[in-house]
Amino acid sequence: MKRLRLITAGIAVLASVAAGATLFIYSGWYDIGADDHHTRPVFAILQTLRDRSIRARSQHIGVPSLDEPQMILKGAGQYAAMCTGCHLAPGMADSEIRPGLYPRPPNLSRVRVNPKDAFWAIKHGIKMSAMPAWGASHDDPTIWSMVAFLQKLPDMTPAQYKEIVSRAPPDEDMDMDMGEENGNHRHDVTKD
Secondary structure, three states: OHHHHHHHHHHHHHHHHHHHHHHHHHHOOOOOOOOOOOOHHHHHHHHHHHHHHHHHHHOOOOOOOOOOHHHHHHHHHHHHHHOHHHHOOOOOOOOOOHHHOOOOOOOOOOOOOOHHHHHHHHHHOEOOOOEOOHHHOOOHHHHHHHHHHHHHHHHOOHHHHHHHHHHOOOOHHHHHHHOHHHOOOOOOOOOO
């Protein structure tokens, strides 16, 4: 009898929590706008969830050698074309899009990222963060080239960054998409 009352009370509590959560979600009370930041506890929970999720999924990824000069060079071009708007480059204080992003993406010219975590995040993206899943349009070797470049980026000066990007090989697929015949080359993004 006592056990039945406990089970009934547990079900009642769960039903109340579910009803409250449903009411909260459907009320529209929580402002989802990127310009209205999460409360500290919600932000901490989401950060922990993101970090633990990436780490759990990346822990068994085998990392190739990231010191190959051509790989790093290719990654420099990829980074310049696809990443600087959000993650900046040496000597870049901000970008047009960055102030409106929440959570604010890390400035990858100032932090060193674990290669496994970087590969996973680049390939799969991060929900509700503006980080796209580049694996939908880029193969693993291209993603590893970006990871290789990220390992070098925090040690670069603005001049070194511009120099390596200027030497990066053109990406034929990107040039075709952007109209190479019109002189549009994806590596012309080194202007400050």
